[in-house]
Amino acid sequence: MNHRIVILGGGYAGAHAASRIARGLRAPDASVTLVNAEPNFVERVRLHQVAAGQDVEPVRLDDLLAGTGVQTRVARVTGLDADAATVFTDRGELEYDTLVYALGSTGRAPEGTFTLSDHGGALRLREHLGSLRPGDPVRVVGGGLTGLEAATEIAESRPDLSVSLATSGRLGSWLAPGARRHVREAFARLGIAVEEGTTVRPGEGEGTTVWCAGFDASSLAADTVLETAEDGRIRVDRTMRSASHPDVYAVGDSAFVRGPGGRACEMRCGMGVPQAWQAANAIVSRLAGRRPSHYPLGYLHQGISLGRRDGVIQFVRWDDRARRGYLKAAAAARYKEAVCRFAIASVRWPSYFPTRRRAVVAAPALRGDEAHA
Template identity: 40%
Template sequence: MGTTAVILGGGYAGVMAANRLAASGRPGLDVVLVTPEPRFVERIRLHEYAAGARADATADFGSLLHPGVRRIPDRVVQIRANERTVQLADGTELGYDYLVYAVGSAAGTAPDGAVRIEHLEGAAAARSDLAVLPAGARVAVVGGGLTAVETAAETARSFGSLRVSLHSAGPVVPGLGTQTRRSVEKSLRRAGVELCSGTPVPAGGDVRAGLGADVVLWCAGFGVPDLAAASGLPVNDDGRLSLDPTLRVRGQDRIYGAGDAAVIDDPFYAYLRMCCAAAMPMGAEAAGNILRALDGKAEVRHDSGFRGLCISLGRSDGAVQFLSADDSPTRFHLHGRTAAVQKEIICRMTLRWIRGEATRSGAHTWPTGPQAGKATTAAPAPTTPPAPTAAPAPTTRS
């Protein structure tokens, strides 16, 4: 009898998991990917798309997925773990032997009058709004994390005639090294972005009126779908599916999780943030552990870490912060055009890594994480900056 592995969510984690399973060539293994979008969404490029710096932020699933993956273009509305079935929005029930929960993030709310750019529809709405603004119109970007910074810079660089401001409750990108943070602030000012740190954003009413802006781009924190909680699966306070270190749901032997929608509920893994750089290794590792379970082998603890965080500040400016495995900044950093090129390379590599996994199961490798039991921030600094080998690891993506 065959085995069915169902992957929920065709983002970075889900596609990586589907490819690792399908390319393994296990006889009788049916790999099903349920995801609503007709094309793969390159979320890490949505700020470029919103600012009109890029014509498209999607890729053909056909060019990314192993041909053995059966894709169902729908959304799962319920997981019934006791019955090992999921229910699709069209009412269909789908049985599984193994399930990978990789439904991602971006479900956060925004106040009236604001547009969120972390999903394709929001980015497309922002793109249309920005394109018709007259010279001198005001655009307020809200948030102090990497998404906000990248969006503000990209918008200011693309639309030189608009007045762009960045509003954050605290300092921008506080998790970066001091020099990198200063350089990011300088670059934002060079791009013409007015920095309004420390000013709370008015709550209630239309936020555009409160900020005196024609368009407000809301980049203040990711939310996650409530599918896991609504299905009675264990979640943390933010609604992320709770996993053990092998990426399996505690108390469930057939459900695994990966990416933004899931979290390893072990304090050792607190360094793993919501980001593409963590999502892809988690997707691959979850699939690897399913293959081990099928072979009757012991599952492995998830092990991934960071090397570099690349920030785009327009098409020809950027910053790279080199990181320790635990996501803490080292003293090494790059700026300007070199950093922008590095970021572009990393963005292209994400699709290559996914395609590589479709060609050979196990092809994708990643930097190892901090060593359990060691003081992870006290690692000796290397004498030369290491090349960032993974997609950039945000300190926060809000």
């Protein structure tokens, strides 16, 4: 028997799921194939650094997953027939017994603006910034985590530019008072003008606009028979299994799952990784004829870099509300750097530890079984 497990997308969620599943099952019983559009693992959480001109060393997916038993395939996924269990790519078709959908999200960048949501977008912005002259305006739209990181990184690397950030709310309004104050001080130090209570419409304003006002789930799922939420993410149960197709799991930015307080989980790497662990545990357990356990899905912190030597780590409650405690300045920058490194290193971890590889004993469960309970 060879149970074919196919994982679409080799970002944080897909790579973590692949390595854990491969380490959990016996090789002759199951094969794990990871399909990704490019050979490198893209560290999305560092794309503002790429845009600001820093050299972020690429990591090959093959190297990252070496020793885990995962087969990587470079191909662009163009479609999915979930009823026929077939994936279509620009390099042919692939059939699966179990699928993990982890194609992530894209930035909502209106025409004429720049986005940081993918590597190509970050490189385009990098090249464009390189062509700007002193005093040229750069406006970052969006006061969320990505907006704060983008504005500060650009202002730090190009102090000659006139950088501003537009937000519909107040700068860092969700942070604890001390953390908020620190963000304001960093913006003042870097000379970033803040436009609060400002809703920017597409096509508005002059100069360079960097759009950091949210992500949309990969659009591919909405064109399939998989059940999706209004925002296009795949509806999954608490084990990350599709609400409509029990042989499909979704993780990361493409998955719609309710977290603490019944709220839909945010599109964050810090949420995608535990989701991947949960999906891997459920897949391995079910194929091994065991009941899957539930991994906790909640929030611990929000890490915000404010350039390379400054930052804020806001510790949060399980439901993402800010606690009083936070870290700031160089200590926060070091903490954030450690979190970014961990997000990659932990893909390799399962191969450093001896794991019990289980035999595949069970056929994939049918619709409506215990997973949906």
